[in-house]
Structures are given as structure tokens and as C-alpha cells.
Amino acid sequence: MNAPTYNFAYLDEQTKRMIRRAILKAIAIPGYQVPFASREMPMPYGWGTGGVQVTAAILGPDDVLKVIDQGSDDTTNAISIRKFFGKTAGVATTTSTTDATVIQTRHRIPEASLHAGQVLVYQVPIPEPLRFLEPRETETRRMHALAEYGLMHVKLYEDIARFGHIATAYAYPVKVNARYLMDPSPTPKFDNPKMDNCAALQLFGAGREKRIYAIPPYTTVVSLDFEDHPFTRYRFDAPCALCGADNSYLDEIVTDDKGGRMFVCSDTDFCEQRQAAGHHGTESAAPHKEKAHV
């Protein structure tokens, strides 16, 4: 049986060219959603087809790729995408945030600060921040064109009226370069301040919705809020159980069926680096021995 041969990074050159043009346009108009002819990818929608196409279009032979899913390098989605590009492009892969030149991410921004020359590629399910308030695409496009964003505040108003505070915890709407309203993909709002004035280029790909948008390096990104209800970050009020970090975004892990739980860094690379540097939490990272229930 012949092994299938792929073009470099799976997509054909004409497709990559088309995607690069969309990316260039997106960078030229920060926050604006550029339509592109999204291709079928060998994975289902919702698994990062948009991000994968953007990554395929920008990847070069010298790039070092890191893929994270909810901050983690070792989940199914992250591993399969990393292996996909390892196989089809033969690029080096890494789990280190600082060593990577291209980082494809789902739902998190790494804790380690990004540096110039890096590209962060987001997988986006629904690119339109106004979609759940205004179902018509023609109307939302017009609202973007005329910068009519009062409706987004209606959503935040509803949050405060119902819960007493802005309860939107992820996909928290931002304004890019004081012009376009943008959905930062379902990252926790904890990560929103990292997008502002970031040294790395941030690209967003939505495969099913066929949109690409971008935040060029050193662009202002402001989270929407009210004067009397300002934007706040949110994290669980606990140190990481493994590395003891008290400033990282935490995942809650249920450990038994008796209410036991622990909080650990969602960014596995960050957590491992800290443990290697000698930081400790209350738990050890080595897996516990299986205990038989009596």
C-alpha cells in the first residue's frame, strides 16, 4: 500500500495563497472578520478546522509548532493536531511556549508572555460577537460597518440586571484598535488583558463560519464594560495544587465522588516549568497509586 503523499502542510498551494490573502487583509483591518473559502479538513467542525487552516497557511519548514487545548499540550485535540502537522509538514513540535514560533490554541492564551515574532492561532467556533443578539448576518455586518455596538452593552446590562455583575466569563467581547467589536473566541476573560498590546501576532480562524480575523502586534484591545461595573478578571481563589502558582488560570479537577477536588494550572507547560524550577503545591505530580475502595 502506498503511503499518501501530501503537499507541505496538507493544503494545496492555491488554497494557502487564498488564506494568506485573507490573513493579510485581516491584519490590515484589526478585528474585522474577513470571509474566506474554508476547506473541508480531515477532522470534524468544532475540532479546530479554522485554526488548522490558518496554521497550515503560515507554517514554514523552520517553524516550531506548539498546540494547546484548554491550556493543555496533552489532550486529544492538541496531540492530534500536533501529529497532523508533524506528519504533513515535518515541522519541529514543542510543548514549550517560549520555544514555539507558531502556537495553535483552543480556549486559552499561554501564561508565559509571548514575544515578538511569535504567532498565536486561535480556533474559533462562532466569530460574530453579536450573533446571539442579532441573528441576521446582513444586519450584524451593517452594525460592524457603522460601528453600532450599543447592542453588545445590552447583553452586559442583562448580565448585571440578572446576576448583579457582568457574568460573562468567557468569549468576553473586546474592542480592537478602538474600532471593531470582536469575539476573542471562548477564552476565559482572565486571558483578555493578555491580548492588549501583545508582542505576538494573533490570528483567529473559524472554519465552519468561514471567517478569519486578526490582532496585529502591539494593538490596543479593550474589554467592554460599564463605568460603574468595570471589567474584572476571574480565577479560582486558590494556589495551583501542583506548582503552587497563585497567578495562573486554574482548572477544577474533581478527584472523587465525595466532594473532593483540586485546582491545577490549566497551562500544563507553565505548571511543569515551575515544578522543574522547584516550586511545589500541596499535591505531588506523580500519579497516586490506585486505591481499592473498601
Added chain:
Amino acid sequence: MSELSSLDNDQPLLVAEGLAKNYGRLPACRDVSFALYPGEVLAIVGESGSGKSTLLQLLSAQLAPSAGRVSYRMRDGVLRDLAELGEAERRFLFRTDWGFVHQDPAQGLRMGVSAGANVGERLMAVGWNHYGRIRDTASTWLDRVEIDVGRIDDAPKTYSGGMRQRLQIARNLVTEPRLVFMDEPTGGLDVSVQARLLDLMRNLVSELGLAAIVVTHDLAVARLLSHRVMVMKGGRVIETGLTDQVLDDPREPYTQLLVSSILPP
């Protein structure tokens, strides 16, 4: 009345000249000209299919006329042709200086979001960014349209028909518009609710010195609300004049028919 005190009121707020609209070969509206002055309430009456709703859409720049033009005096006092306004300007006008009350409140309200947000939406659209102030203003307006302020966080889909219509009015008036378009504002409401709504609208219009264009097939609405009446038939204005004069002493046979078709109380 308050509008007599201002000098600006000598000049018309809205001017229609030779307005016409054809749907293919069908003329829906033919050669309509009039001027509306600040603080004046004009009723457009006629039976179904007489072109009154088309005319309202032409006047509020939601439809492009086949012939003629509509001009509006902006807040800076300059009379401008609506067709020459950019889309951004037109939409801004629609959100601030104008109101549009739909017959079906579901068209004019966001049924899924709370009443407070419905009223506050226009304020947020013009850049209000203080939750407390938006909420206070919304409460004030709910109170003015006789909605219990305790229901500010309920969605209009939980409201009765009359409350929805009053909420729609509050939502439109919150930016203090100078001109309100109303399309059958009391349609589909029962008689006692209609009476209460008309009473409320009459008070608000006179308190705020609003100009209004009210499309209705109900002559009682025209009589209660409007200063002037235009009677339409087959897309033309066949009779126009002061409300009492037209309704008490109709000149055209069609108007006589309309007036005489009201059941005596």
C-alpha cells in the same frame, strides 16, 4: 401651548413633496405632499390597501420613493433630503431624533431581553456607559408609561399586549425624539386598554411637544390624538384638514362613508 413659544416652530419639521411609490405596475402611493410642523400630530386614515402604511414607510425613509422626496429639519435647523443622508446618518436619526411604534410590539421590542434593557438600548447606542444611570432612566420611563417598576427585569414576552405597547412607547421616547411614527398603535388591543393607551399617548405628546404621524383605520384614534387628518384612498390623499372639521363635516363621499360607518355608541 409650549411650541408656540419657540421661533423654530414656524418652520416645518418634515416636508413631503410629490411622493409616489409603485410596486411594479401597481401604484401604492401617488403624489402625496404635505408639511408637518413641530408639535403637530397628523393622522393618516383610510381602509386597508389605501397606501397608508406604504406612505409611512416612505416618510420614515424605510422605503425609497419612486418619485418625489422627503425632507427633515435636523437638530441643527437645516432641512435635508432624507434620500441624500448617508446610511449611518439615517440610522442615527432613527435611533435618536425619531421613534417608530409598530402595530405589533414584537417588531419594535427585543422580546427576550428585560424591559430595562429594551428601554436602555437606545441610550447605550448613543454611548451611555453607566449602568446605574441607564437603569434609573429606564425606571423613570417605565413609571411614565404606567408600568410597575418592579417588572423592570422581566422580558416583554411575559407582558400583556397593552404593557408591551406601552413599553414600546417608552423605548422610543427615551432619547427624547422630536418626531414619532406610529403604525396602528392601538391595533389588536381591547377597548379599555386602547382607551388607557390613547390617554397616555395624548399626555406624552403634549408634555413633550412631540410631532407625530399616526397611521390608523380607527377614526376614534384620529379624533383623540391628532390635530390634522389626511384621508387616503387608492394611494391618493383625497381629503385633508383639521381633525374636527374632516370628521364632523366630511366633504368627499368616501370620507362621509368612512365617518358614517362608525357604529353609534
